Amino acid sequence: MLGRRGSWKLRVGLTICAVFAVVAVLAPFLVHHPNRSGPDGLQPPSLHHLFGTTDIGQDVFKQVLAGTTGSVTIGVVAGALTVALSMLFGVGGAFLGGLWDDAGSLLSNVFLVLPGLPLLIIVTDYVDSRSVLVIALVIAIVSWAGAARVLRSQTLSVRSRDYVDAARVAGESRWRLMLREILPNLMPIIASQFVFGALGAILAEAGLSFLGLGAANGASWGSILFFAQNAQAITLGAWWWFVPPGLCIAILGAALGLINFSIDERINPRLRAAAQAPRRGGKR
Structure with a gap:
């Protein structure tokens, strides 16, 4: 069980993520034309435009709602693909061993040596269609190696434990050993890798969009920041254009x-002992 400190962190984090997930799902039904321009350019927040307008009269609130769908989708898809690739080369390689492990380790080492952001920029620049799913796929391909190394080391540790050896001696098949004995012990780490991958993907997409290589047509928070930067929103004092997506x-x-x-x-x-130490000290 998580301690109280860990519990409140988990509750707060899950609550905020649930709110963004609901907005991401409902936004396409609530906002139909987020990029439609209007006559009221660079208007500050008001009752008619909650987050103000852009230089060509676009409603920033609608853009932020629509961008939530793109950014959350990129985070979820890239996080899931990162976990899938890291499990394929990390968990699979460590469990199967031999040539598969050597090939997976070599490939992950190559991706780890290559600088992440420059590689991401180069790969994205050669992609013709910069849709949300394509951006998520590119980010996952570039960023899976670190998670694979972590999962490989943990799989090697779990594989050598006594209960796994006992199940192997009892005649359990290799797939049953993987599904019943090894994977359940890796689930907390896999969950952590998914969350970390989703966070990294959202930040990476924002960085790519700021450089003009992100999702097109204002489909994410990062692309909103890109258009605000191009229009010199800071110089114009239009803080309402870049602050809401940045805060999101x-x-x-x-x-x-x-x-x-x-x-x-x-x-x-x-970390668990460090979290419990203040509570033990308070009880004395």
């Missing part, structure tokens, strides 16, 4: 960080 990235990132840290407290004995 920061708040969702903080929520994912709280979830990830609470999972770390669960799987890391040192």
Whole structure:
């Protein structure tokens, strides 16, 4: 069980993520033309435009709602693909061993040596269609190697434990050993890797969009920041154009960080002991 400190972090993080997930699902039904321009350019927040307008009269509130769908989709898809690739080369390689493990380790080492952001920029620049799903796929392909190394080391540790050896001696098949004995013990780490991958993907997409290589047509928070930067929103004093998407990235990132840290407290004995120490001190 998580301690109270870990519990409140997990509850707060899950609550914030649930709110963004609901907005991401409902936004396509609530906002039909987020990029429609109007006559009221660079208007500050008001009852008619809650987050103000852009230089060509676009409603920033509608753009932020529509961008929530794109950014959350990128985070979820990239996080899931990162976990899938890391499990394929990390868990699969460590469990099967031999040539598969050597090939997976070599490939992950190559991706780890290559600088992440420049590689991401180069790969994205060669992609013709920069849709949300394509951006998520590119981010996952570039960022899976670190998670694969972590899962490989944990799989090697779990594979050598006594209960796994006992199941192997009892005649359990290799797939049954994987599904019944090894994977359940890796689930907290896999969950942590998914959360970390989703957080990294959202931040990476925001960075790509700021460079003009992100999702097109204002489909994410990062692309909103890109258009605001191009229109010199800071110079014009149009803070309402770039602050809302920036705050959304920061708040969702903080929520994912709280979830990830609470999972770390669960799987890391040192962090769990550090979290319990203040409570033991308070009881004395």
